[in-house]
Each structure stands twice: as structure tokens, then as C-alpha cells.
Amino acid sequence: MTKIVVLVKQVPDTNAKIVVSGDRVDLSAVKKVMSPYDEFAVETALRHRDASGGEVIALTLGGAGADKVLKDAKAIGVDHIVRIDCEEELDSNSLQSALASTLQEMGAEIVYCGKSAADTGAGSTGPGVAERLGWASASNVTSVGFDGGLTVVAPSDGGNARMSVNTPAVITCDKGDIKVRKPNVKGIMQAKKAQVEVKTAAIQPSSVTIVAHSMPPAKPAGKSYEGGAAAAEVANLLRDEANVI
Amino acid sequence: MTELIVIAEIAKGTIHTTTSELVTAANALGGSPIIIVPCTDASVADAAGTIAGASKVIAAKSDAFAHYDAAAWAEALDAVAPQGTILTSATPQSKDLAARLAARRNLSVVQDVVAISQNQLTSPVYSGKAMQTVAISGPAVVSVRANVFDAAPSTGSNEISVVDTTGNMATAVQEFMARASQRLDVAEANIIISGGRGMGSPDNFVHLEAIADTLGAAVGASRAAVDTWEAIPHSMQVGQTGKTVNPNLYIAVGISGAIQHLAGMRSSKYIVAINKDADAPIFQHADYGIVATWEEALPVLQSTLAGMMA
Incomplete structure (x- = not known):
């Protein structure tokens, strides 16, 4: 039975206003959701199970507050939900080490995750975990096929390519042409009752530490014009002042 | 060290x-x-x-x-x-x-x-x-x-x-797929001109394409445009759930400047905004803002740029 694991992360709602108070972002008033690209990863993992059997386990790392995204994954059909208990802020090295050792212990055979998380936007977790496991990886994947081995469509050399991927592998998912299924009443009821399996993992010390958050630098006020005829002047300024054309 | x-x-x-x-x-x-x-x-x-x-x-x-x-x-x-x-x-x-x-x-x-x-x-x-x-x-x-x-x-x-040096390949390309469009992708372009729902119809994107051809630019779109019109593919979308871009010049036409869109383009070096609504949030991020309809502004922009490039 193929063990399919999908990594999910809880992030601030992408429509939320981000406030910096002191020198840290203040997320206390912000609604938390599953990172949007992780939703495509969950959907793809479920399709993998539907196509070739097996079970799907959603895995996250965080405090008890992160259980909500696991329940959201459960509501649309994952089989098991697991959280590595850790409240600390981790750098990529510590995070990936904890995930990789847990995946190994779980006997994961294929891992899906979003192409990047909506908070950091880094996109490091998928390829980093793959490297630590000695697995193949394919990133920014928009479509996955399961017949006759794993195939993916991903950007390549300015276009797209269909590639076969050795397994085991980590696949990071972009928004493709798939629709993420919605939870039904039965799913929501099951999610409510579902138990989160809480694991501990050895956490290495971080070598990258957050010094400060700040608001993006304000742009100096630009020049404003009324009426379409001003487009001629703006075109000249783009050449002579901004030097961009 | x-x-x-x-x-x-x-x-x-x-x-x-x-x-x-x-x-x-x-x-x-x-x-x-x-x-x-x-x-x-x-x-x-x-x-x-x-x-x-x-x-x-x-x-x-x-x-x-x-x-x-x-x-x-x-x-x-x-x-x-x-x-x-x-x-x-x-x-x-x-x-x-x-x-x-x-x-x-x-x-x-x-x-x-x-x-x-x-x-x-x-x-x-x-x-x-x-x-x-x-x-x-x-x-x-x-x-x-x-x-x-x-x-x-x-x-x-x-x-x-x-x-x-050597490395063991873990993937194998089966086929390169033709791109839906021969145009430059927004992720690769140094200049991008994007349209929003203010363009009124996907047919009007030809006016953006004409300017893009003059400048060697890519054509992008807001999420609102992609969600509203099937003819505008997701691959053109600039923004939080689309592509994050960092060009030298970003021209936003008929785009109000929702947080979603700003997230994908605010770090562009120069931003030009063309919008008929003087209160559109995009103007707060523009180096050059023109309050005008696209119908008024784009022909002027196109002919001036064409003159420069000739």
C-alpha cells in the first residue's frame, strides 16, 4: 500500500493586512489558513491515491493551533493527520531535518507539498527534504500523471516539459488546471472527530535567526497626470528619466 | 572568513x-x-x-x-x-x-x-x-x-x-510542450504590460500586445481578468496566486491594485499605472500615474513609443 504524504503549512490568510509592531510582525489578529499551494498538493495526493491505491497522510509541524489545517485536509479526504509538535521558529535546515527524519520513520514513499508557502514564499522545503532523503524532486508542477510510473508537467527552458520522475520523490505543486475538492458534510463531521497523531522530532539548533521584521520601504510619491495625452510625456520620461526603455 | x-x-x-x-x-x-x-x-x-x-x-x-x-x-x-x-x-x-x-x-x-x-x-x-x-x-x-x-x-x-563533474539524473524529459503563446513569459521579461478587468473585454488585450511588441515586453493580467475571462490564461496572471515579477518596468492598465496583485509586482523598478479611477490603490505605488481610460491613453502611448523605437 503506497504511503503518500502531503506536507501542509498554516499561514496567515493571504488577504490579511500584515502589521509590524515593534520589530516583529503581529499576527495575533490574523485569520490562519492552509497555504494556498498546499491545497493543490492535497488534491494531487488524493488523486494519486484514487488512481493507484494507498493512503494519504497530511503532515504539518507546529503547535496545537496548526491542527486546524490538518482537519481541513481530513475534511476533503486524507486518511490520517499527523503533527510534529514544535512551537519554535526554525530555519530551513532544522525544519527540513525534522520533516525528513519523520518522513523516514513513517515510511513515506511519495511526498507532495505546495511550491512555496504563502508566508515566506521561499519554496525551499520540498527540494530540501528530497535532498535529505536522497530522493528525486520536481518543482512547480502543474499536472501529475500516475499511469506507468510518475510523470509531471513543469516549467522548463522557457516552456513546459512532461517528465518522468524516479520514485521515491518529492513533488511541489503549483496552481494547475485541477480544482481542489470541497468538503462535504460527512467529511466535515469526520474531521471534527479525527484524532491528530502528535509526534516529536529531534530539533537541531537554527543557524539563521530572525533579527527584525519591517514594513516595505514606502515609495516616494510618483508623478501623476490627468488625461490620456499625458501618455506621451510619460513615455519620454521612461526613456530619459527612468532609462528603462 | x-x-x-x-x-x-x-x-x-x-x-x-x-x-x-x-x-x-x-x-x-x-x-x-x-x-x-x-x-x-x-x-x-x-x-x-x-x-x-x-x-x-x-x-x-x-x-x-x-x-x-x-x-x-x-x-x-x-x-x-x-x-x-x-x-x-x-x-x-x-x-x-x-x-x-x-x-x-x-x-x-x-x-x-x-x-x-x-x-x-x-x-x-x-x-x-x-x-x-x-x-x-x-x-x-x-x-x-x-x-x-x-x-x-x-x-x-x-x-x-x-x-x-557528474550527477545522476532523477528525471527524464519525455516531451517539450509547445507554449500556448509564442509571447515572452511574464516571469522572464524585463518589461511587462498588464491588463485588468478595466480593459472591458479580453479582445481589448490586443492593444496591450501591440505595445508589448513595440517594447519587447510580456503581457500580463490581474487575477480579476484571469478569473473573469476564459481567454486570459492563468499563465499570464501576476499576483499572489500567479507569478511574482521583478521587471525594470511594469505598466498596469485598468488594474485597481488589489493586495493580491500588488504582492506580485510591487518590487518592480518602475511602475506606470493607467486607470480611469483617480482613487485606485495602484496609483499609490506608481512612479508615473495617468488618470485616463485605456482608450484615451494607449493609442498615445503606442504611437509615442513606436516613434522612439523607429
Whole structure:
């Protein structure tokens, strides 16, 4: 039975206003959701199970507050939900080490995750975990096929390519042409009752530490014009002042 | 002092100019980097010979570099690069490579860096709604955004050596798929002109395309336009759930400037906004704002630009 694991992360709602108070972002008033690209990863993992059997386990790392995204994954059909208990802020090295050792212990055979998380936007977790496991990886994947081995469509050399991927592998998912299924009443009821399996993992010390958050630098006020005829002047300024054309 | 290594950015078989920006970024970390050029043909590395501020150039030659494969590239570059802090560009492919290289060496990776001050690195987080500054202790892998650091001048004369290397491919291309459009992709363009729902109809995007053809620009779209009109594909979408772009010039036409959209383009070097609503949030981010309908402004823009380019 193929063990399919999908990594999910809880992030601030992408429509939320981000406030910096002191020198840290203040997320206390912000609604938390599953990172949007992780939703495509969950959907793809479920399709993998539907196509070739097996079970799907959603895995996250965080405090008890992160259980909500696991329940959201459960509501649309994952089989098991697991959280590595850790409240600390981790750098990529510590995070990936904890995930990789847990995946190994779980006997994961294929891992899906979003192409990047909506908070950091880094996109490091998928390829980093793959490297630590000695697995193949394919990133920014928009479509996955399961017949006759794993195939993916991903950007390549300015276009797209269909590639076969050795397994085991980590696949990071972009928004493709798939629709993420919605939870039904039965799913929501099951999610409510579902138990989160809480694991501990050895956490290495971080070598990258957050010094400060700040608001993006304000742009100096630009020049404003009324009426379409001003487009001629703006075109000249783009050449002579901004030097961009 | 940790060694500094720049992995050259390769585009269409040649060294991309962002490689010179990476050298400047490495200098900001306090040293002259070794430039490593992943290539199948060592002559590709010649262009790195004149990048000032570097210590030397290594052409890392391998068949594995014919096509991007995360596992193979990380293995082949790891074998060539000395221990130290590695800098890559922040294209999606190079960020992927940066993450794999870091993991291979049990290092941390810091992505999308836009400012460096000693050992402190700043990157946008929350889709650019805030900035995060981190301190690194010891070696790390760092990806650096394009168009942020000045390019190092081409006045250097670096020694170039060739090292053969190998990596095991974990993926195999079955077919390259034709792109839906022959146009430049927004993720690759230095100039982007994007339309929003204010364009009224997807048919009116031809006016944006005409200007794009004049400037050698890509055509983008807001999420509202992509969601409203089937004819506008998601591949054109700039924004939080689309592509994050960092061009020299971004022209937003009939785009109000929702947080969603701003997240994907606010770090553009110059922003021009054309919108009939003077209160549209996009104007707060524009270097040049024109309050006008696209019907009024685009023909003037097109004819002026065409005159300049002629």
C-alpha cells in the first residue's frame, strides 16, 4: 500500500493586512489558513491515491493551533493527520531535518507539498527534504500523471516539459488546471472527530535567526497626470528619466 | 572568513547578466567570490572572465547540465564548489537548486534576498507585505533577487579553469510542450504590460500586445481578468496566486491594485499605472500615474513609443 504524504503549512490568510509592531510582525489578529499551494498538493495526493491505491497522510509541524489545517485536509479526504509538535521558529535546515527524519520513520514513499508557502514564499522545503532523503524532486508542477510510473508537467527552458520522475520523490505543486475538492458534510463531521497523531522530532539548533521584521520601504510619491495625452510625456520620461526603455 | 561562491545563472545557453549582480552581492558579504559556471561546453564560461570583483572562474562541465534536474545539478555542483557561502539567482529554478544544495551540505538557505548588510540578509515575506531581516552564522546558501544589486563591471580578468563533474539524473524529459503563446513569459521579461478587468473585454488585450511588441515586453493580467475571462490564461496572471515579477518596468492598465496583485509586482523598478479611477490603490505605488481610460491613453502611448523605437 503506497504511503503518500502531503506536507501542509498554516499561514496567515493571504488577504490579511500584515502589521509590524515593534520589530516583529503581529499576527495575533490574523485569520490562519492552509497555504494556498498546499491545497493543490492535497488534491494531487488524493488523486494519486484514487488512481493507484494507498493512503494519504497530511503532515504539518507546529503547535496545537496548526491542527486546524490538518482537519481541513481530513475534511476533503486524507486518511490520517499527523503533527510534529514544535512551537519554535526554525530555519530551513532544522525544519527540513525534522520533516525528513519523520518522513523516514513513517515510511513515506511519495511526498507532495505546495511550491512555496504563502508566508515566506521561499519554496525551499520540498527540494530540501528530497535532498535529505536522497530522493528525486520536481518543482512547480502543474499536472501529475500516475499511469506507468510518475510523470509531471513543469516549467522548463522557457516552456513546459512532461517528465518522468524516479520514485521515491518529492513533488511541489503549483496552481494547475485541477480544482481542489470541497468538503462535504460527512467529511466535515469526520474531521471534527479525527484524532491528530502528535509526534516529536529531534530539533537541531537554527543557524539563521530572525533579527527584525519591517514594513516595505514606502515609495516616494510618483508623478501623476490627468488625461490620456499625458501618455506621451510619460513615455519620454521612461526613456530619459527612468532609462528603462 | 568563509569562502564565497557564485553559481552563474544560465539562460538560453549563455551566462545571464544577473550573474554580475550576484558578484556584487557576494562583495557585500565581504569577499571576492569564485564563479562556478554549470555548462556542457566550457566555452560558455568565457563570458564570466571579465566580471570584476570575482577571484576566479570554474567551468563545471557535465552532461547533466544539458537540462535542469534538481538532484543531478546539486550533486554535480556540490562536487565542484568548495565549502562556503553559495549565492544563486532567485529564479524559480535557481531557488530550487539553492534549497537542494543547502540541504546536501546541511546548511540553511535564505531565499529572495534584496539587501545585505554584513551577515544580515533582508527578503520580502508575506508576498512583499513585510520585510524580514535574518542573521546568518557560518556558511549558508543565499538566493538573490534580480535588478536589486548593481551589476559588477566587465573590467575583470579572471583565470578560468575547467573541472569535469557528474550527477545522476532523477528525471527524464519525455516531451517539450509547445507554449500556448509564442509571447515572452511574464516571469522572464524585463518589461511587462498588464491588463485588468478595466480593459472591458479580453479582445481589448490586443492593444496591450501591440505595445508589448513595440517594447519587447510580456503581457500580463490581474487575477480579476484571469478569473473573469476564459481567454486570459492563468499563465499570464501576476499576483499572489500567479507569478511574482521583478521587471525594470511594469505598466498596469485598468488594474485597481488589489493586495493580491500588488504582492506580485510591487518590487518592480518602475511602475506606470493607467486607470480611469483617480482613487485606485495602484496609483499609490506608481512612479508615473495617468488618470485616463485605456482608450484615451494607449493609442498615445503606442504611437509615442513606436516613434522612439523607429
